[in-house]
Amino acid sequence: MANHYIMNFNTRELPIYNTDYVILGSGIAGFFTALLASRLGAGVTVLTKQSILDSNTDKAQGGIAAAMDSDDSPELHYQDTLRAGAGLCDQGAVRILVNEGPRRVLQLMDMGARFDVEGERLALTREGAHSCRRILHASGDATGAEIQRVLNEKALAEQNIQVHERHMAVDLLVKDNVCYGVLAYDCETNCLKVFRSRAVVLATGGLGQLYEHSTNPEVATGDGIAMAYRAGAEVMDMEFHQFHPTVLNLPGAPPFLISEAVRGEGAYLRNDRGERFMPAYHELAELAPRDIVVRAILQEIHKGSNGIFLDLGHLDTDMVLHRFPNINRTCLSYGLDITRDMLPVAPAAHYMMGGVKTNYCGETSVERLYACGEVGCQGVHGANRLASNSLLDGLVFGGRIVERTAGLWRENMSPWPDFAAELPDLAEPVDYQLLQQELRALMSRYVGPLRNREGLEKVLSFIDEYSRLEDTAAKDLPAVEMNNRLLVCRLVAESALMRTESRGGHFRQDYPEPRNSWKKHIILRK
Known part of the structure; x- marks a missing residue:
């Protein structure tokens, strides 16, 4: 007490x-x-x-x-x-x-x-x-x-x-x-x-x-x-407690949020085999409620995937750079180009x-x-x-x-x-x-x-x-x-x-x- x-x-x-x-x-x-x-x-x-x-x-x-x-x-x-x-x-x-x-x-x-x-x-x-x-x-x-x-x-x-x-x-x-x-x-x-x-x-x-x-x-x-x-x-x-599904996951780097708006603009989640997996878990795919996306990511890891990645490569480059300048700057500082490179992500504690x-x-x-x-x-x-x-x-x-x-x-x-x-x-x-x-x-x-x-x-x-x-x-x-x-x-x-x-x-x-x-x-x- x-x-x-x-x-x-x-x-x-x-x-x-x-x-x-x-x-x-x-x-x-x-x-x-x-x-x-x-x-x-x-x-x-x-x-x-x-x-x-x-x-x-x-x-x-x-x-x-x-x-x-x-x-x-x-x-x-x-x-x-x-x-x-x-x-x-x-x-x-x-x-x-x-x-x-x-x-x-x-x-x-x-x-x-x-x-x-x-x-x-x-x-x-x-x-x-x-x-x-x-x-x-x-x-x-x-x-x-x-x-x-x-x-x-x-x-x-x-x-x-x-x-x-x-x-x-x-x-x-x-x-x-x-x-x-x-x-x-x-x-x-x-x-x-x-x-x-x-x-x-x-x-x-x-x-x-x-x-x-x-x-x-x-x-x-x-x-x-x-x-x-x-x-x-x-x-x-x-x-x-809500865990955000897409937080930049790089060894030695602090957690950095990759906004859900990235998926809102059309980014895909992929496993280490390059497979887009969210459609198999929910009809809204990447735009399913956060708890569902988090558990889908954990399930893919449990199945053996060596990491989960966010892919923006198929989106219009100008739109991506205009909409996400802060995310782009941060990722570039770690050697990642968000318009080409798949971003390693993992869930992290986010909101109570x-x-x-x-x-x-x-x-x-x-x-x-x-x-x-x-x-x-x-x-x-x-x-x-x-x-x-x-x-x-x-x-x-x-x-x-x-x-x-x-x-x-x-x-x-x-x-x-x-x-x-x-x-x-x-x-x-x-x-x-x-x-x-x-x-x-x-x-x-x-x-x-x-x-x-x-x-x-x-x-x-x-x-x-x-x-x-x-x-x-x-x-x-x-x-x-x-x-x-x-x-x-x-x-x-x-x-x-x-x-x-x-x-x-x-x-x-x-x-x-x-x-x-x-x-x-x-x-x-x-």
């Missing part, structure tokens, strides 16, 4: 900063929410673990899905999202996403986001499980970088927004199920600070760095989920469908604590996220949080209680770097795209060996982050062990079929 706090502190002895909103995270969910709140006149403090560029938003290539074209509609987007979600999407949340999405995209464009156009119309592409072209993109394959550029510029220029880089949130200050603020560690001065607020918004992103191979930045270690769980918030759908449970307005089970973006879970993605719905998720539900709390910041501050924690020191030192390597290896092997009871129990037994860390004081940031990693890995593995079926991003080799009795959510609370 996790303790509420993981560092020793006393708020009477720490500097306290008052603000209307504390927002944790500087990606699309965090900064978009901050900008909307600031425009109402509220004071906003944004804390980000490293720099404002360390987010999944900045790395997003493919684009943002929204029914912006006359040939498309929110209803079509709704149906595609439900199909991808494998029977577990919250239909009300999906309705909100697809109907409010276009308005939020227009707000982003009004802020200055420049999406690619063809003549007078937006240039739209298609990705897996979409029935039509509806993906807006920027600079070909640098959509996230363009969105992050706009949000960074606007947020840094906004007088009502204070941005604190290299401030890692350690814990939420909660009493009687009300959140009063955040305990944070200033990495520049190596000291603790207290940020007192009327509302705390989690926008901390995902947990891809719990795995050996991930498309996520180093900061994505599930900290927001861990803090919320320790504070008593409910978490949901933790077993559903589950997270801190919220309602349709971003409210968690803890009063005045909100969550949006990848850290939040209102059920919109179900068991498998539809490609390019993630950026839209951050916009729509971040916007709804601001609408829900529009009058909150005008109220008088609640009487603010003191907070303190006094935990014993760890009896013997722990090699956190080695522990991190071991934990990532176990998660990748046993809690990846393929799972079974024996492997999940091995992971949980390993985590149990370090349960003492939960009952002792973390002395530094590596200790804080490891505490978070262990807790979130436990939540993922426990949920995966409970769900005795296969659905979407969760595949149990010992229970390979979906079961109607499991059309429900696993909700965990401390």
Whole structure:
């Protein structure tokens, strides 16, 4: 059982900063929410673990899905999202996403986001499980970088927004199920600070760095989920993690995402014999839902294929270079010409469908604590996220949080209680770097795209060996982050062990079929 706090502190002895909103995270969910709140006149403090560029938003290539074209509609987007979600999407949340999405995209464009156009119309592409072209993109394959550029510029220029880089949130200050603020560690001065607020918004992103191979930045270690769980918030759908099927797989090179839009423009997946194999696995072939493509790749490897490759050689060269300049530059740096060479690819951890449970307005089970973006879970993605719905998720539900709390910041501050924690020191030192390597290896092997009871129990037994860390004081940031990693890995593995079926991003080799009795959510609370 996790303790509420993981560092020793006393708020009477720490500097306290008052603000209307504390927002944790500087990606699309965090900064978009901050900008909307600031425009109402509220004071906003944004804390980000490293720099404002360390987010999944900045790395997003493919684009943002929204029914912006006359040939498309929110209803079509709704149906595609439900199909991808494998029977577990919250239909009300999906309705909100697809109907409010276009308005939020227009707000982003009004802020200055420049999406690619063809003549007078937006240039739209298609990705897996979409029935039509509806993906807006920027600079070909640098959509996230363009969105992050706009949000960074606007947020840094906004007088009502204070941005604190290299401030890692350690814990939420909660009493009687009300959140009063955040305990944070200033990495520049190596000291603790207290940020007192009327509302705390989690926008901390995902947990891809719990795995050996991930498309996520180093900061994505599930900290927001861990803090919320320790504070008593409910978490949901933790077993559903999406692995992206096409990540550049070169010895010695870091994982690099090859956007699903590449397959949307017609690229083929081939095994080492040059055979295009996806038509044998699904009627949508390369554009099948991501979980299906991942398992098809693993099946081909199991059959003996020495690697999987993405082939763009049959596509128009000018189109490829125009649409994917960033992918082209990166591959050229490794000696690969994407117009001629087949690209070696493999699945990697990419996106968390589950997270801190919220309602349709971003409210968690803890009063005045909100969550949006990848850290939040209102059920919109179900068991498998539809490609390019993630950026839209951050916009729509971040916007709804601001609408829900529009009058909150005008109220008088609640009487603010003191907070303190006094935990014993760890009896013997722990090699956190080695522990991190071991934990990532176990998660990748046993809690990846393929799972079974024996492997999940091995992971949980390993985590149990370090349960003492939960009952002792973390002395530094590596200790804080490891505490978070262990807790979130436990939540993922426990949920995966409970769900005795296969659905979407969760595949149990010992229970390979979906079961109607499991059309429900696993909700965990401390």
